[in-house]
Amino acid sequence: MAESEPIISLRDVSRVFHAQRGDVVALSEVDLDINEGEFITMVGPSGCGKSTALNVIVGLLDATTGDVLFRGKPSRGINKEIGYVTQSDNLFPWRTVIENVTFGLEMQGIGTKAERLDRARQLLDRVGLNGFENHYRHELSGGMRQRVNIVRTLAYDPKVILLDEPFGPLDAQTRLQLQDLLLELWQERAGTTVIFITHELTEAIALADRVVVMSARPGRVSEVVPVDIPRPRDIFSIQSEPSFRSIYDRIWEHLGEETKVAAL
């Protein structure tokens, strides 16, 4: 990966939530550099602050201490260069599929209405949703909703895309298909950086340039494991790659004992 300035740096980032029964440290002194164009996956037990980390990076939450740097500069408030695909699809139910996809372009005033619709149609086509443009959320399956959710973020081409367990609730087959699709779309967008949270180790390895292993609460980075499997990768047979086993074992080793049950 490029050796230039990292696109995102977390410097000693901690985040504390104040609750009635005492403070909860969700993130503790996280240090992480993410390079432009990199595909990062984050694994760790539930409650280890992975989602908090994404919320802090995009600017929905402030860090309690420490800094989030974007291209070397501290960023405050919501960072418009960063797209965020949340775990639940969060589609606007009163908008049709295509109106959901154009939402970001519309809010940011990009292109004419015709251009926006055109772009949305192309993307929907790419993810196999042509013919569903005018459907509403409740008329779609879970996998379709997640595809719309992803395409809604891709539509306005943010520099960085965060994904929080986007395939979590889906069945194994759909999951593999969407992983494959995601890799394809990422490879078409040179220079786009991805941070992808999952608790599934195979998924984490299959997608990533580097896997960030987080420890249980308070969440900290316990290890960063590089994945040297060459691209383009075949998602469907990733487990037969010669180095897969050793990478898997190395991540496994760094997941704290108490968290392995959750990761299984």
Next chain:
Amino acid sequence: MNVYKLTFWRVMVAVILLSAWQLFGGDLLSNPSEIGKYLVEYGGLNGEFWPDLQSTFQATAIGYFFGAIIGLVCGLLLAQSEKAAMIFKPYVLAVYGIPRIALAPVFIAWFGIALLSKVMMAGMVTFMLVFFNTYEGVRAADLDLRNTARVLGANRWQLFFRVTLPNASPWITAGLRIAIPQALVGAVVAEFIASERGLGFRMMENTGQLAMEGVMGGVLILMMIVVILNSILDKVEDYILRWRPKQSDTETN
């Protein structure tokens, strides 16, 4: 049961009830043929029904219009401020708890026996329903959807018009919808108490003369108006909220 059988039995129930009413109605209940005669005369081309309806409708429509607008604006404004909402909450609940009908005599005293008191009654009823629903709807705004919109680049105004408002639209529509028949009832109740014309006035006049066929006829007319209004409003609501899952859809999430 097929459609024809269903219709048959429904008609049978009506026939039996009406026959019983006709045979055993007596003076206080009147009977269907008397009521029918009254309705034909009252509702005929030169009948008094039309000016009565116009008067009641006018009061309802004007009151509804202003009540709805003011209710909508107040509901939206109050829901914007956490502090204001906290301060006003008990008062809002208290005012909402007043049986609305109990305000009719007060309004007659304040606004006289002419049109204005009926307009105010319909308006007040509408205001309370629309205000409360709007307020609740905006307060129930989905935080995740708001955050999603912010990340996608929505500014304050866009957030309000493109997320908060459509998100609250089921509540607001429900308020606007139930307020229509309620506004009518408000106007008619004010007419009962003191008035010179209108559907409610006519019923009171007939009651005063113990002309029960007129009173029953009035009840029947109000019933029909509300049923017709409701069926129109169902259609309108279905259209506005066409993005919502139907109740027959099993998958809800």
